[in-house]
Amino acid sequence: MRTPISILLLSAAAFATEPVKPVAKDNKPPCCRVALDLGKPTDQSLYLLDSIWTSDVGRQIKLGALRGRPQIVALFFTHCEYACPILVGELKAIETKLPAGVLRNVDFLLVSIDSKRDTPAELAVFREKRELLRDRWTLLRGGADDVRELAALLGVNYAEDSRGQFAHTNLITLLNADGEIAFQHAGLKQDPALLVAAIEKATSGAQR
Amino acid sequence: MSMRLVLQWVAALIALCAVRGAEPGLALIPEATYRPLFRGEKDAQEVRVAAFRLDERPVTNGEFLAFVRESPKWQRSQVKRLFADERYLAHWASDLDLGDARVEQPVTNVSWFAAKTFAASKGKRLPTTAEWELAASAGFTVRDGAKDRDFQAELARWYATPSPSVLPDAGGRANVFGVRDLHGLVWEWTSDFNSAMVTGDARGDTGLDRQLFCGAGSVGAKDTGNFAAFMRFGFRSSLRAGYTVHNLGFRCAKDMP
Numbered sequence: 001m002r003t004p005i006s007i008l009l010l011s012a013a014a015f016a017t018e019p020v021k022p023v024a025k026d027n028k029p030p031c032c033r034v035a036l037d038l039g040k041p042t043d044q045s046l047y048l049l050d051s052i053w054t055s056d057v058g059r060q061i062k063l064g065a066l067r068g069r070p071q072i073v074a075l076f077f078t079h080c081e082y083a084c085p086i087l088v089g090e091l092k093a094i095e096t097k098l099p100a101g102v103l104r105n106v107d108f109l110l111v112s113i114d115s116k117r118d119t120p121a122e123l124a125v126f127r128e129k130r131e132l133l134r135d136r137w138t139l140l141r142g143g144a145d146d147v148r149e150l151a152a153l154l155g156v157n158y159a160e161d162s163r164g165q166f167a168h169t170n171l172i173t174l175l176n177a178d179g180e181i182a183f184q185h186a187g188l189k190q191d192p193a194l195l196v197a198a199i200e201k202a203t204s205g206a207q208r
Numbered sequence: 209m210s211m212r213l214v215l216q217w218v219a220a221l222i223a224l225c226a227v228r229g230a231e232p233g234l235a236l237i238p239e240a241t242y243r244p245l246f247r248g249e250k251d252a253q254e255v256r257v258a259a260f261r262l263d264e265r266p267v268t269n270g271e272f273l274a275f276v277r278e279s280p281k282w283q284r285s286q287v288k289r290l291f292a293d294e295r296y297l298a299h300w301a302s303d304l305d306l307g308d309a310r311v312e313q314p315v316t317n318v319s320w321f322a323a324k325t326f327a328a329s330k331g332k333r334l335p336t337t338a339e340w341e342l343a344a345s346a347g348f349t350v351r352d353g354a355k356d357r358d359f360q361a362e363l364a365r366w367y368a369t370p371s372p373s374v375l376p377d378a379g380g381r382a383n384v385f386g387v388r389d390l391h392g393l394v395w396e397w398t399s400d401f402n403s404a405m406v407t408g409d410a411r412g413d414t415g416l417d418r419q420l421f422c423g424a425g426s427v428g429a430k431d432t433g434n435f436a437a438f439m440r441f442g443f444r445s446s447l448r449a450g451y452t453v454h455n456l457g458f459r460c461a462k463d464m465p
Contacts, residue, residue: 043288043289044288044290045290046290048288048290048291148399148400148402149321149324151402152402152448152449153290153450155402155448156402157402157403157404157445158402158403159400159403159404
C-alpha cells in the first residue's frame with residue numbers, strides 16, 4: 001500500500017470538522033446560476049452532451065450549466081429501498097467532512113435513473129426529506145435515453161427489476177470544473193479519503 | 209413525352225432503387241416473451257417485448273462511410289474522445305478512405321455513441337438487449353432456436369472460433385424472421401448494453417457475477433445450455449460507451465409504424 005503522505009495529510013485536514021457556512025434559504029441551486037461563457041467544452045467533457053434535464057425547481061438545463069465548478073455526481077432514484085439512501089448518506093457525510101474553504105467551491109449533483117416516477121415534484125420532496133441544501137445540491141431528472149447515455153459515460157450500469165427497483169452501480173464521480181471525470185469512487189462503505197483529496201485538488205482550480 | 213425524358217425517368221428510378229437496395233431491409237419481429245439469462249430473485253423472469261422491426265443485417269463500412277461524409281464530426285480525426293476511443297475506425301485508411309476494409313463488411317471499431325447517432329440519422333434506433341436477444345434466439349426454420357439442430361450446430365461452431373482477422377461480408381443465412389448475421393460475424397451494440405449487472409451491484413454484489421462465472425452459480429441462470437448467451441452477457445457488461453472493438457458492430461431497429 002503506497003499512500004502518498006500528502007494525501008494522508010490532506011484527508012486528515014478534511015476530516016477536521018470546520019463549521020459549515022450557513023446558507024440563506026432563498027439561494028438558488030447550482031443549476032440555476034447564470035451560466036458562464038467559458039468557450040467550447042474540452043474533448044473529454046461531459047458538458048458536450050446536448051441533452052436537456054429538469055431540476056426539482058422546474059428549471060430546464062443542459063449539464064453544461066454546471067460548468068465552472070467541480071461537481072460531485074451520483075445517480076439515484078427516490079423510491080430506492082436498497083442502496084441509494086446509503087449513497088446519498090455517504091455524499092452528505094462527505095459534505096460534512098470537507099473544509100468550509102473547499103465546500104464553497106464544489107457542488108453536489110444527483111441525477112435520477114427513474115424517468116417514469118421521479119418528477120420534479122418528487123425530487124423536491126426528496127430534497128426536503130433528506131435536507132439537501134438548495135445552494136449546493138442540484139437534483140435532476142431526464143428522459144430515459146438521456147439517462148442511459150449519461151450513465152454510460154459515467155460507467156454506471158443499471159437495470160429495473162419487476163418491482164420497479166433499479167439495480168445500479170454505486171459510483172460517486174467527481175467532475176472537474178470543465179466537466180471531465182477527475183475521480184471515481186466505487187462502492188458503498190469505502191473510505192472516502194482519496195475522493196476527499198481529489199475534491200480538494202479539483203476545487204483549488206475552480207473558476208467560480 | 210419524348211423518348212429522352214422517359215429514359216431519364218427510368219434511369220432516375222433505377223438509381224433510386226439502387227440507393228434503396230443499399231439500405232438493409234427491416235424484418236418484422238413479432239411480439240414475444242424474452243426470458244433474461246440472469247436474474248436475482250426479484251428480477252423479472254419474463255420480459256414482454258412488443259413487436260418491432262430490425263435491420264436484416266449489420267451496418268456496413270460502406271454505409272458508415274456515407275454517414276461520416278454527411279456528419280464530419282463523426283470522422284476519425286474529428287470525433288471527440290468523450291464519444292469514441294483512439295481505436296475508432298482504426299481499420300480504415302483515413303477519415304474517408306476505407307483502405308483494405310471492404311464496403312460490404314460490417315463496420316466495426318465504432319463506439320456506442322457513434323452507433324446510436326448513425327441509427328438516429330436513419331430515423332432508427334439501436335435495439336434493446338431484450339429485442340436483440342429475442343431476434344437472435346430464433347432458429348433458421350423455427351422461432352425457438354433451441355429446437356433447431358442446424359442452428360445450434362452453427363452457433364456452437366461460431367462461438368468456439370476466434371474472430372477472423374479479416375471479417376467476411378454481411379449476408380449469412382437468414383433466420384426464420386429473415387434476419388442475418390446475428391451470430392457468426394460480429395458482436396453488436398444494444399441501446400441498454402449497460403444494463404448488465406455483473407459487478408458492483410446496488411445490493412452489494414448479490415452474486416450475479418458468481419452466477420456468471422462460477423458453475424455452481426448457474427442455478428440462477430435461466431438456460432444453462434445457452435453458452436453463447438452467457439458469452440454475450442459477459443462481453444456486454446465489460447463494455448464502456450466509448451469503447452471501440454475490432455469485432456463489435458451494430459444494426460438498427462425501428463418501432464412498428
